[in-house]
Amino acid sequence: MSKHLETIESPADVRRLSLDSLVELSDEIRDALITSVPITGGHLGPNLGFVEATVALHYVFNTPSDKLVFDVSHQCYTHKMLTGRKRAYLKPQHYNCFTGFTNPDESEYDLFRAGHTSQGVSLALGLAKARDVLGQRHNVIAVLGDGSLSGGEAFEGLDNAAVIGTNLIVVFNDNDMSIAPNSGGVYENLRELRRTNGAARENFFRTLGFDYRYVEEGNDVRALVAAFEQVRDIDHPVVVHIHTRKGKGCAWAEENPEAAHMVHPKVSPESAQAAPTETYQEITRAYLSKKLAADSDVVIVNAGAPSGVGLTPEFRASCGSRFVDTGITEQHAVAFASGLARGGAKPVFMVMATFLQRSFDQLVQELGLNRSPATILVFGAGFYDIDATHAGTLDIVMTANVPGITCLAPATKAEYLSMLDWSIDQTERPVVIRVPERVIEGDDGFDPARPVGWHMVRKGSRIAILSIGNTIELARHTAELLYERDGVQATLVEALNYSSFDERLLDGLLYDHDVVVTLEAGILCGGFGEKVARYYGKTPMRVVCYGGKKEFLDRVPTDEFFRMYHFTPGDIVRDLEALAG
């Protein structure tokens, strides 16, 4: 069944095989992926489509001397199987031995950690230039998906590569899908290139100065080997455009390319039962459905990553022309939203925290400086059990420190809905809403007429706890434990607005409080707690900040996060007791 795969310890073993055996090896790998990924979770569709190309690349090129760079790198599973890490895909219990993306800490065959899109050509071009400067000789190959082409950084890299004019082989993996269906004018050109077997009059890559080859059978290992052999050791930049099938070989994945892009691990019946009955993705969808019906000025914007923010195909279809997928273009999406707002529409840009990092300058210039009343809903912000490439812990840094942006962190569902309603309808300023992770019902006495202020949930004395978003639960439990152990009635405050302070509230605490505790699910550096510490810097108030360290963490279970960062009632109470001496 896996007669070849079991013999493969490194690409050198691949290079010993016959072409016929490469075909069999590819089938074995595909079988393994179809078996394992639905169990472990992971990027199913992208990997099934790129099996043959990976086998052919390692067969033709002399890796690791020749350098192979994966854009996004979510299509690297076959590469990992061929480079000493196959057990992750053969034995589900080993899946977590490795990250889901390329990682130089794992293997000399991996050049970079990657996870966001469109950077692969730039990284590869850097390697190629370094090779030339150092007087070395080897091939540099960048693997770029058609989805990534919509991101401007890919254009920047290709455009620059054309003038640097050295050996750089861009394997352009075209399966006519991004995470969702492609969106962008260039995709019509790609369709035409596929339709004409690469001979269309207009050719995007050639306009940039690239040499160009086309391979219609992108899942035929023989055709790929032939094509790659032709460009090996080439002395100028070339695109090898290969037409592949996303989800290839798995009927369900082929028919459901969006759902099969990334699958979640199979869960046990017990944990499925424990799963939340309602998510913020659903809540947001339900709210927006009504809002879109009631207000024809509302426009929903997403940058090519709809699944994480709950924009299902059905919902997108229901929006008609008032849903815009801008492609994987966070820079453009924010500027576009600014334009929509200036033009009198009511844009709602829905984005994952990790991807919003691409828009920092646009947050500053197009939103903050221009005071454009767009609404940005940031999902996935906080501590999640996820690859470091996709961490959403820097969102407060890049929103709360920008002049002119109002940043809101609701704690409860009622607060979230009030803020959303207020934000979409106001016309004064850009608003970022940090969508909470967990749904908390109730409103804690929140006043919907004052959605951007702070909310004092309970007035106590001596110790005040300021919470951002969902951390109100931790604040409550900490307060309970404080009372139980030390008889302290702590004050609880929801800092619903984390871009500006309720100074009257903070000043008031000076009269009957000694310690202010801040809680935020994000890195502390540049975050909310530090601002509170500065505010009280001249006063006797002690400020103790809880949040994340400035570090990258891979797939750390949330519980462990909490222990590491003293993000538990027990830790906090012990810390405060120690502080009180």
Added chain:
Amino acid sequence: MSKHLETIESPADVRRLSLDSLVELSDEIRDALITSVPITGGHLGPNLGFVEATVALHYVFNTPSDKLVFDVSHQCYTHKMLTGRKRAYLKPQHYNCFTGFTNPDESEYDLFRAGHTSQGVSLALGLAKARDVLGQRHNVIAVLGDGSLSGGEAFEGLDNAAVIGTNLIVVFNDNDMSIAPNSGGVYENLRELRRTNGAARENFFRTLGFDYRYVEEGNDVRALVAAFEQVRDIDHPVVVHIHTRKGKGCAWAEENPEAAHMVHPKVSPESAQAAPTETYQEITRAYLSKKLAADSDVVIVNAGAPSGVGLTPEFRASCGSRFVDTGITEQHAVAFASGLARGGAKPVFMVMATFLQRSFDQLVQELGLNRSPATILVFGAGFYDIDATHAGTLDIVMTANVPGITCLAPATKAEYLSMLDWSIDQTERPVVIRVPERVIEGDDGFDPARPVGWHMVRKGSRIAILSIGNTIELARHTAELLYERDGVQATLVEALNYSSFDERLLDGLLYDHDVVVTLEAGILCGGFGEKVARYYGKTPMRVVCYGGKKEFLDRVPTDEFFRMYHFTPGDIVRDLEALAG
């Protein structure tokens, strides 16, 4: 001499003129610019090239009902002259009544504040979509320069516009120059389009799905009027590619397009004498010349904006293939530098602080997460008398809060050169060096063997002043005044590394200090001082932070900055006296 211009109060007056008169008006405007800009300073070349096009746009289109969006907007002077602001260009004493870029606070004809590149199409597309959603009817025109086309955001906007498929007229102003000569593969295609009068086989814009028109005589107002009339009220996206001459009509500007891109105001002989004899641009160049000669692995990278960082044409030429202009592509440039570093070269990316905002995600992912030992030299960080669009006050936010990046702020020239040398040669980590504004000679006893630690300049007691970079001068003067007025011998510390703390030093201060003062030329939110405040949050130490407010400021003289932010020895000492009660 200015018979038409003196009658123009708004574009409605332009629309009353004959075609012949438009030609005369254009000449009058050009004369005014050639006379005034060298006195006031400003973007000379870009504006001289775009006189006729601006006149033709306001003649053909019904502004402000039709919406005109300028990418970058440094080419908007004629637009300002036609929309009620001509006095700024006719009477130099009025120049500072208006900003150097479009600004809705100044005029209803200005849609956005802009100053960075490549966002214009995105903003215009937002307006166009809003128009359609709101059921309005008017033209939306985006003015995009050829330099801006290298920025990926322009690609993202064009690519998205093609599929939205509504009225959007992109006037592509092609003068075959960016700030410096263009760099990128697409420019060869533009040359071919110019050579063939727009009929070349390959056409970048058509590959994205744009309709396309070409106007060879981009400084002929009649030809432009005819071309714009053809596309007025068009029902789909179209590029009108116009070939203009940068610096048109001013022989010096035509012959020196890079020098004439932006000219500095004429200075009086006295202030010229008071100007510093040496700049960090010169120091860096001199250092790099030697370094490049001594070490063949060093590669200098710049993203299409060489002048601000001192990369003169002569120096660039002297670097040969070891200087790379990536185009106006800060995202790609950082990823490219990461690739260079991973490949074993020694990249030095030189960039203005304001433009580095485009690279936040790449700082996080391609540098921090990948630990790539690239060196980034950040110029223009701090408080400068400059338009808000170009402020460099957010650099600490976007570097010091990112895991894995070592951030250095030298105070003196000796420290800067030591750090540069250390950073380029080390192979462990990405390093950002915040290039100081003013040259301070001497080394204050700095130990070059320990370039990334903190430096205690003087040990005192009671009050400690932590300074970042050039603020050591303010620290010294404050210490002198403190001694004079209050007899306090303050401790002085250069926090040369602002991404991590010298914890032993900070802990040591707890024994004999009551107050720590932090000084940074940047906004306080998310900055250095806040981290110090958090560090001491649990202790009795009082922390007082000096720096900028979270706000946008336009052309505020540095002295005024200092007064507003209590950034003077007198203010600080008075504040500390008040704190001591």
